[in-house]
Every structure is written in structure tokens, then in C-alpha cells.
Amino acid sequence: xxxxxxxxxYKKVIDDLKTLIDKGTYKKGELLPSENDLxxxxxxxxxxxxxxxTGLMSMGYITRRHGKGSIVSxxxxxxGILSLSGVTAGVGDQTLTTAILQKxxxxxxxxxxxxxxxxEELRNGCVFFSRLRHINGTxxxxxxxxxxxxxxxxxxxxxxxxxxxxxxxxxHYNIEVKEGEQKIWAIHGDKNISKLLDIxxxxxxxxxxxxxxxxxxxxxxxxxVYCNTTEYFLQDYF
Amino acid sequence: xxxxxxxxxYKKVIDDLKTLIDKGTYKKGELLPSENDLxxxxxxxxxxxxxxxTGLMSMGYITRRHGKGSIVSxxxxxxGILSLSGVTAGVGDQTLTTAILQKxxxxxxxxxxxxxxxxEELRNGCVFFSRLRHINGTxxxxxxxxxxxxxxxxxxxxxxxxxxxxxxxxxHYNIEVKEGEQKIWAIHGDKNISKLLDIxxxxxxxxxxxxxxxxxxxxxxxxxVYCNTTEYFLQDYF
DNA sequence: AAAAACAACTTGTATATACAAGATAAATAT
DNA sequence: ATATTTATCTTGTATATACAAGTTGTTTTT
Numbered sequence: 375x376x377x378x379x380x381x382x383x384y385k386k387v388i389d390d391l392k393t394l395i396d397k398g399t400y401k402k403g404e405l406l407p408s409e410n411d412l413x414x415x416x417x418x419x420x421x422x423x424x425x426x427x428t429g430l431m432s433m434g435y436i437t438r439r440h441g442k443g444s445i446v447s448x449x450x451x452x453x454g455i456l457s458l459s460g461v462t463a464g465v466g467d468q469t470l471t472t473a474i475l476q477k478x479x480x481x482x483x484x485x486x487x488x489x490x491x492x493x494e495e496l497r498n499g500c501v502f503f504s505r506l507r508h509i510n511g512t513x514x515x516x517x518x519x520x521x522x523x524x525x526x527x528x529x530x531x532x533x534x535x536x537x538x539x540x541x542x543x544x545x546h547y548n549i550e551v552k553e554g555e556q557k558i559w560a561i562h563g564d565k566n567i568s569k570l571l572d573i574x575x576x577x578x579x580x581x582x583x584x585x586x587x588x589x590x591x592x593x594x595x596x597x598x599v600y601c602n603t604t605e606y607f608l609q610d611y612f
Numbered sequence: 613x614x615x616x617x618x619x620x621x622y623k624k625v626i627d628d629l630k631t632l633i634d635k636g637t638y639k640k641g642e643l644l645p646s647e648n649d650l651x652x653x654x655x656x657x658x659x660x661x662x663x664x665x666t667g668l669m670s671m672g673y674i675t676r677r678h679g680k681g682s683i684v685s686x687x688x689x690x691x692g693i694l695s696l697s698g699v700t701a702g703v704g705d706q707t708l709t710t711a712i713l714q715k716x717x718x719x720x721x722x723x724x725x726x727x728x729x730x731x732e733e734l735r736n737g738c739v740f741f742s743r744l745r746h747i748n749g750t751x752x753x754x755x756x757x758x759x760x761x762x763x764x765x766x767x768x769x770x771x772x773x774x775x776x777x778x779x780x781x782x783x784h785y786n787i788e789v790k791e792g793e794q795k796i797w798a799i800h801g802d803k804n805i806s807k808l809l810d811i812x813x814x815x816x817x818x819x820x821x822x823x824x825x826x827x828x829x830x831x832x833x834x835x836x837v838y839c840n841t842t843e844y845f846l847q848d849y850f
Numbered sequence: 851a852a853a854a855a856c857a858a859c860t861t862g863t864a865t866a867t868a869c870a871a872g873a874t875a876a877a878t879a880t
Numbered sequence: 881a882t883a884t885t886t887a888t889c890t891t892g893t894a895t896a897t898a899c900a901a902g903t904t905g906t907t908t909t910t
Binding site for chain 3: 620621622656657658659660663677678679680681
């Protein structure tokens with residue numbers, strides 16, 4: 375039952391350093407321990423340590439300077455456009471709450487679904503849920519998410535508040551987002567969206583259609599996003 | 613005068629494979645030669661070949677499957693939101709023209725510049741230019757670009773039409789974009805923007821503020837983007 | 851005092867090798 | 881015929897090592 379999976383050393387190094395960066399032990403602009411120091415810490419060689427650092431770099435956690443070291447970058451949360459920042463401060467200082475409008479439930483794909491689906495996905499159906507995110511009490515972002523139904527144990531009974539979808543997928547099912555695409559429009563919200571976001575109908579909002587591919591074959595995450603960017607904006611690091 | 617720089621082997625492998633993918637020799641969904649084949653081709657070892665493949669992967673050119681091989685992905689153009697797609701087809705089928713509204717010229721940074729600048733950048737000043745991109749004759753995207761002035765030879769006299777900024781930087785100055793951030797809003801265009809994009813003033817448009825860091829220290833590319841997404845949309849791969 | 855050389859750090863590139871583990875098709879056993 | 885095993889591909893992880901080259905502070909020379 376218990377997956378006695380041994381996680382690779384380089385992944386452990388990534389996780390450790392990521393945690394220390396997120397915790398603030400290594401702050402923005404500071405240098406990580408040198409590659410040789412990390413080699414000693416983990417009793418390994420530079421090839422493995424560099425594999426970890428390369429991973430952290432492509433995740434945007436660090437930059438590297440020849441002859442200098444690995445420099446901690448701005449802490450990034452999420453992948454692509456997942457983070458929402460206020461004009462004055464980062465998300466950390468804001469009160470971000472998430473309301474589940476429709477709890478995740480198995481269903482078949484909508485007939486007019488916005489993205490092409492393969493046979494396997496169509497056969498499996500999907501899990502759908504919708505969330506409304508508030509910052510400091512104001513509704514800012516409405517999101518509808520469709521996940522290919524591959525029978526994740528107990529997934530439909532989990533609590534998906536507080537942006538924890540990706541965390542849950544990673545920690546409980548070892549699912550990670552590998553790549554993705556997103557399409558962006560500026561639109562005027564229709565009646566429903568405007569009501570949800572508490573804005574006038576001619577108010578401009580950002581609309582996105584996203585598709586995220588995971589390390590599991592045929593497990594894609596699709597989402598429709600509607601965001602009121604009057605007081606906040608969408609931020610994207612790459 | 614001639615830079616007798618020896619380019620690293622792994623970079624040559626990346627460039628070669630990238631060219632072959634772009635040319636269509638390796639098509640989407642196909643497998644690249646195996647790591648051991650590439651080792652033979654380049655008379656090197658797997659560590660070096662894998663360094664190249666890891667690079668191609670983080671650039672989005674390929675995905676890799678354990679036990680299977682390196683699979684060619686959808687060819688991606690540019691980095692982050694740089695590509696503009698129509699609803700019906702990719703950019704390739706569209707007629708994309710670029711008009712230079714203000715030719716690139718050295719100047720000092722605007723007093724109310726949207727991003728923090730360091731001392732070095734302030735001292736150097738910037739090169740500014742603005743472009744208006746049309747798809748099938750319709751103005752769709754207006755972009756103002758600020759590049760830190762580091763005296764690139766002949767840069768101010770080059771032709772920046774046809775999205776070739778990044779190509780020029782890469783080919784003539786060996787400058788590559790390393791990372792970046794972008795902030796996104798939906799707004800109603802002001803008089804100027806609306807006139808440029810030929811839309812009504814209450815029309816929703818996507819507004820972005822972008823900052824791209826390059827492999828050259830203190831050389832950043834800042835841009836302000838305004839996009840009419842009525843008929844087209846902004847697309848982003850990661 | 852200023853410039854040049856040096857030493858000691860750092861990361862970058864590269865070779866050579868080994869075994870683990872996923873994918874696939876052929877050979878074998880049922 | 882249908883499973884099962886096996887062989888042989890593939891990529892994934894890892895060790896050990898070497899030298900090149902950028903960065904920085906110290907020492908030496910001028």
C-alpha cells in the first residue's frame with residue numbers, strides 16, 4: 375500500500391533548497407551554498423548537485439553567475455499565470471480566500487469544450503469544479519477547472535481551497551505539471567461573470583483558456599479563467 | 613576583431629537539433645535520435661548530450677519519456693507571450709506586418725518609468741522604439757520597447773520589422789533572453805491607443821508590462837504592450 | 851599609492867563509466 | 881492461441897574526475 379518509492383537524490387536537493395528559499399532562509403539576492411558545499415552536505419558529486427541547480431534555475435528559483443554562485447531569485451509561486459499580485463504588495467501580504475462554487479465532481483466533458491480531446495480523455499470523462507478567489511474580501515478571479523478523470527483515490531472529497539490544487543496533486547498523487555499553454559483575451563464580462571466578480575457588465579476583464587500537461591499520460595488540466603484586474607493584476611514569470 | 617569564441621559542444625547540439633526541428637526534419641510527435649546515437653554523431657558522452665536535451669526540454673522543443681525517447685513538441689516561437697495567434701490558425705498562415713512608429717533612438721529613461729532601474733541602467737540611458745503590428749492589414753498590437761543602452765554597434769540603424777528583435781540580438785550580439793516577468797491587465801484603451809488600434813474607446817484590450825532579462829548583465833528589455841484581442845488572442849507556452 | 855600578478859574561490863564544460871528502470875518486440879512456455 | 885519470459889532497446893540516476901574560465905581578495909611589483 376505505502377509507496378516505498380525512493381526519491382532521487384537530485385530531487386531531494388531541489389525540494390530542500392526550494393523549501394529553504396520559500397521559508398526565507400535564503401533570501402532574494404543571496405547566494406546559495408556553493409556546489410562543492412552542497413556536494414559535501416549530500417555526500418554526492420557536482421553532476422548531481424548541478425542537476426538539482428539546473429532544475430531550480432528552470433523553475434525560476436535561482437539564477438547562476440559563472441565564478442560567483444547561485445543567486446536566489448524573486449520567490450515565484452505556481453507556474454505560468456497562477457499568481458495574483460496587488461499593485462502595492464505581493465500576494466503574501468494580501469488576504470487571499472478561495473470559495474468553492476461547485477465542488478469537484480465527476481461528469482462528462484461539455485459538448486462545446488474549448489479544447490480538442492483525445493479518445494482516451496473522452497472515454498474517461500472529467501472532474502469539474504469552479505472556484506472564486508477573493509483578495510481582501512473582494513472577488514477578483516473566477517476559475518472553472520476540468521481535470522481528466524483518471525480515478526484519483528479520494529480526489530473528489532478533498533478540499534481545494536487556498537490554491538492547493540497543485541500541492542494536492544504533487545503530494546498525494548505525485549503528479550506534476552510539465553508544460554502548458556494559455557490563451558489570453560480582454561473581454562467584457564457577460565451577466566454571470568460580472569455578477570460573480572461584482573462588476574458592471576462593460577467592465578474589461580482578462581479571460582484565459584489554459585491547458586496544463588502533467589507527467590501522467592492523458593492527465594491534462596484545463597481551465598477557464600476570468601479576472602478583474604482593476605485593483606490587481608496577473609503576473610507571470612518565466 | 614573576429615570573435616574566435618569556441619562554442620560549447622552541448623550548445624552546438626542544441627542549435628543543430630533546434631534548426632532541424634524548426635526546418636521540419638524532425639516533425640511534431642516524432643522521436644529524436646537516441647542519446648547514444650547523438651553521442652556517436654558528436655563523438656561525446658551522454659552527460660553532454662543530456663545537457664543539450666535538458667536545454668531543449670526547458671525551451672519547450674521536446675518532451676522526454678523514460679524508456680521511449682525524446683519527442684518533438686509543438687514548435688514554439690519566442691519566449692513567453694511573444695506570439696500572436698488568430699482564432700482559426702497559427703501565425704504562420706497569417707500576414708503579419710510590423711510598422712515602426714518611432715525608430716529606435718537613444719534617450720534617457722522616462723521619469724515615470726514603470727519599473728525600478730538600477731544605477732547602472734539609469735547611467736546608461738536607454739534605446740526606445742515603438743511598433744504597431746498588423747495581422748492581415750488590421751492593427752492588433754502596439755508595443756513600446758525600452759532597451760538598456762549598452763552601445764550595441766549599429767543597433768540604432770537596424771531594421772526592427774517582422775518581429776526580428778530577438779533574432780537580431782541573438783545573431784549579431786549573441787544576446788539571449790534568460791528570464792522575464794510580465795504583468796497583465798484588461799483595460800479600456802485611452803484615446804491614443806484606441807486610435808492606433810482603430811477601436812472604440814470602451815473596447816477592452818489586453819495591457820502588459822514586461823521585463824526580460826538577458827545573458828548580459830544590466831541589459832534588460834522592458835516593454836509596454838497593448839493588444840486588441842477581438843479577432844486574435846495572445847498565446848503563451850511554458 | 852597604483853598597477854600587476856597571484857591564489858583561492860566560484861561555476862562551466864567535458865570524459866568515462868555504471869547500474870536502475872521504463873518500453874517494446876521477439877522468443878518461450880503454458 | 882495466449883500468456884510469460886527474455887533480450888534489447890530506450891532514458892533516468894549517479895559516481896569520479898579533469899581542466900577551463902569568471903570573480904574576488906591578497907600579495908607582489910612597479
